[in-house]
Amino acid sequence: MVGVLAKIDELTDLIEPVVIGMGFLLWGVEYIPSGNYSTLRIYIDHEDGIQVDQCADVSRQVSAVLDVEDPISSNYTLEVSSPGMDRPLFTLEQYAAYIGEWVDIKLRYAFEGRRKFKGVLVGIEDGDVIVQVDKEEFLLPIESIDRGRIIPNFN
Structure with a gap:
């Protein structure tokens, strides 16, 4: 578990400046390793709410940073979402x-x-x-x- 928490901290450090630079709040990051295929879930928020196209924009920008920095060695799915009502x-x-x-x-x-x-x-x-x-x-x-x-x- 400690390794996953350290990875989340590393990912947050990479992702947060991108999200803030785009005018959003980074609500949280979940990293779920699962063998050779993992999930990286990013929650973004804004006082006016979040639209699907904004999630797509953030996904593209974060994906570009992750491609350069390569912090996850296995295959993974990147998901960007609003925290929602059950945040x-x-x-x-x-x-x-x-x-x-x-x-x-x-x-x-x-x-x-x-x-x-x-x-x-x-x-x-x-x-x-x-x-x-x-x-x-x-x-x-x-x-x-x-x-x-x-x-x-x-x-």
Whole structure:
């Protein structure tokens, strides 16, 4: 897992200046190695939202940089997307912006006998994400979170 996290950091360092230079926010990067064929998923955001043609433009620019720098030695698929309503959360700042929302969190390793937590995001404390599941609060270290996402409320 440490190798994947280091690769994500390397990819983020390459991709972020391109995305920012095009006027977008780099919301997050997912790298999913799978044998000889991997997936690199980039989430971009903008205060006015994201259109499909903007994703295509960013994909072309990022692809050109990745072709030159060649940070992924195997074959891979590059996907560029908006984070959407069920947006993934990558940083403490992103979690802090969604306090009060329902979240679905999966940990890399079991914590108190479980890996999945679905509940209300109630706060951030010293690098931990605080989630209330039923009536119990759990402090989940950000570095232990494998995947976190907002659960959209359509009411």
